[in-house]
Amino acid sequence: MSHLTVDRPGLSTTVQDLGRRGLQRYGVPVSGALDPLALRLANALVGNPAGTAALEILALGPTLTVEAESVRVALVGSAVGLMIDGHPVPSGQSVTVLRGARISVGGFTDAASAILAIEGGFELASCMGSLSTYGRGGFGGFAGRALKPGDAVALAKAAATTAPERKAEPIDYGSGPIRVVLGPQDDWFEPAAIERFFAEPYIVTAEADRMGMRLEGARLAHARGFNIVSDGIAPGHIQVPGTGQPIVLLADRQTVGGYPKIGAVIGADLPRLGRMRPGDMLRFARIEVAEAEAVRRAQETTFAALVQRIGPVIVVPTTEQLLAVNLIDGVVAA
Amino acid sequence: MTLPRFLAAGDAALVVEYGEVIDPVLIAAVQRLDRRLAAAHVPGVIETVPSFRSLMVHYDPLATSQAQVIAAIQGLEADDPTAASEPGRAWRLPVCYEAGFAPDLADVAAATGLAPEAVTAAHAGNGFTVAVVGFLPGCPFLAALPDNFNLPRRTAPRTRVPAGSVAVAQKLSVIYPTESPGGWHLIGNCPVPLFDARWDRPALLAPADRIRFQPIDAEEHGRILAAARAGDYDPRRDCVDGAAT
Numbered sequence: 148m149s150h151l152t153v154d155r156p157g158l159s160t161t162v163q164d165l166g167r168r169g170l171q172r173y174g175v176p177v178s179g180a181l182d183p184l185a186l187r188l189a190n191a192l193v194g195n196p197a198g199t200a201a202l203e204i205l206a207l208g209p210t211l212t213v214e215a216e217s218v219r220v221a222l223v224g225s226a227v228g229l230m231i232d233g234h235p236v237p238s239g240q241s242v243t244v245l246r247g248a249r250i251s252v253g254g255f256t257d258a259a260s261a262i263l264a265i266e267g268g269f270e271l272a273s274c275m276g277s278l279s280t281y282g283r284g285g286f287g288g289f290a291g292r293a294l295k296p297g298d299a300v301a302l303a304k305a306a307a308t309t310a311p312e313r314k315a316e317p318i319d320y321g322s323g324p325i326r327v328v329l330g331p332q333d334d335w336f337e338p339a340a341i342e343r344f345f346a347e348p349y350i351v352t353a354e355a356d357r358m359g360m361r362l363e364g365a366r367l368a369h370a371r372g373f374n375i376v377s378d379g380i381a382p383g384h385i386q387v388p389g390t391g392q393p394i395v396l397l398a399d400r401q402t403v404g405g406y407p408k409i410g411a412v413i414g415a416d417l418p419r420l421g422r423m424r425p426g427d428m429l430r431f432a433r434i435e436v437a438e439a440e441a442v443r444r445a446q447e448t449t450f451a452a453l454v455q456r457i458g459p460v461i462v463v464p465t466t467e468q469l470l471a472v473n474l475i476d477g478v479v480a481a
Numbered sequence: 482m483t484l485p486r487f488l489a490a491g492d493a494a495l496v497v498e499y500g501e502v503i504d505p506v507l508i509a510a511v512q513r514l515d516r517r518l519a520a521a522h523v524p525g526v527i528e529t530v531p532s533f534r535s536l537m538v539h540y541d542p543l544a545t546s547q548a549q550v551i552a553a554i555q556g557l558e559a560d561d562p563t564a565a566s567e568p569g570r571a572w573r574l575p576v577c578y579e580a581g582f583a584p585d586l587a588d589v590a591a592a593t594g595l596a597p598e599a600v601t602a603a604h605a606g607n608g609f610t611v612a613v614v615g616f617l618p619g620c621p622f623l624a625a626l627p628d629n630f631n632l633p634r635r636t637a638p639r640t641r642v643p644a645g646s647v648a649v650a651q652k653l654s655v656i657y658p659t660e661s662p663g664g665w666h667l668i669g670n671c672p673v674p675l676f677d678a679r680w681d682r683p684a685l686l687a688p689a690d691r692i693r694f695q696p697i698d699a700e701e702h703g704r705i706l707a708a709a710r711a712g713d714y715d716p717r718r719d720c721v722d723g724a725a726t
Binding site for chain 1: 488489490491492493494496498501502503527528529530531532533534535536537539542543546547548613614615616617618619620622676678682683684687688
């Protein structure tokens with residue numbers, strides 16, 4: 148069986164796809180990649196369908212040994228890039244690595260998460276229709292948890308295809324304030340609190356994980372208390388508990404909750420938000436649903452064009468590289 | 482029944498809200514809408530999450546829009562409050578109410594003004610409806626107990642509530658499927674597994690199911706738990722109308 152062996156797991160490396168749908172009515176969270184655009188682009192680079200499960204890496208990446216004839220991989224989401232047996236390979240392009248070589252991703256601070264996609268994906272059992280890991284529930288992905296040293300993650304393919312290596316331009320995540328649609332409990336807040344929410348900056352605190360991100364900034368005063376009768380939670384919902392400090396709910400969010408939700412971050416801005424790290428500052432801006440829908444469609448059009456522009460990696464080898472081509476451990480093309 | 486409010490929940494979900502309180506009439510209205518919407522197979526709708534007083538409709542904003550989803554809901558056949566009033570499955574779940582599983586029984590007795598045995602009898606004799614499954618995967622919130630069970634949560638939540646704990650607060654009862662932190666009052670334990678990712682439907686109980694509890698002694702509880710842990714207990718046997726799959 149072909150696999151990747153985990154030498155060092157990194158801070159928290161999990162298998163994620165685009166999430167587990169249809170089971171929220173049974174309390175099963177959606178999960179999936181914090182940055183779905185990175186997942187989709189990384190999969191496109193290695194020739195996979197967009198929703199193929201890949202490794203999501205938080206802050207510090209793993210070191211993996213290739214136990215297969217060869218494997219094609221691509222890192223997207225951080226500019227940190229890959230090291231293949233010590234040779235750097237830039238982010239945003241595929242590379243094929245031979246048996247015995249080590250793939251590693253170092254620490255990075257330009258995003259909270261990055262995606263390492265593998266051509267063909269993993270040979271893992273689907274759990275309730277998805278390969279996404281839900282760590283709190285202990286299910287999905289690889290053994291329901293983040294990778295550990297010594298894990299052997301089975302690969303679906305024994306060898307990479309002979310397709311040429313490909314590269315992509317960076318993803319445009321957008322800029323400016325994070326846009327929020329008010330509701331459903333915006334009427335549980337003082338009008339002045341809504342104004343402050345859109346006027347004041349917020350800082351991402353250290354309490355940020357795949358479930359949610361606690362923010363610190365202007366305190367939001369409730370008009371009617373902070374215990375609602377629990378109702379459904381949507382992606383990017385911003386709940387405000389008694390502290391008056393907002394919590395944005397991310398991929399591993401619970402399905403229902405009992406704190407008032409002032410609004411929800413729009414889908415087009417969720418990948419950008421999911422990339423933010425403790426200490427990052429953000430501002431919110433109000434947007435209406437119809438406009439948010441138009442922004443999302445425009446983002447999809449832009450992203451589709453980015454995928455269309457994926458092209459071959461053109462390598463002009465130096466004489467030294469030509470002479471050493473069979474000596475460089477594992478690197479076929481970089 | 483007043484018409485529901487449509488409230489935004491970002492650009493990929495929508496709330497259809499019938500009220501702001503826990504009320505069996507609202508729970509039933511939410512569940513009727515859930516069934517009517519499921520039967521209509523509205524394009525772009527991915528899934529729905531019924532809760533006490535509202536239905537959350539998750540949709541694909543690239544396949545539809547909030548306006549289209551609202552129009553589809555408004556275009557459903559008129560709500561008939563008398564239709565299919567008992568659509569879920571009926572269950573009789575074993576619960577051991579003995580002291581070892583009921584550390585908060587005395588507190589609940591004091592708060593409700595009932596004798597401890599009367600608390601247990603009221604709980605075991607009550608007909609519940611599953612209003613919500615959430616908080617934890619497979620965790621059922623059961624409505625509703627009589628008014629004297631309108632208890633606040635514990636002031637000091639427990640960091641570890643054992644799996645299977647049967648608890649009460651706010652006129653509701655809950656069964657913790659797995660060990661977790663929790664702030665409700667523990668009055669018993671149900672040894673039946675409630676969640677298993679390998680099942681076709683991973684949660685034993687679904688919104689709109691009807692639940693009654695069957696008191697069992699600690700010995701019987703131990704037998705069921707041992708069988709469940711060994712994989713020899715099929716919880717579908719507790720479905721009394723035979724509809725479980």
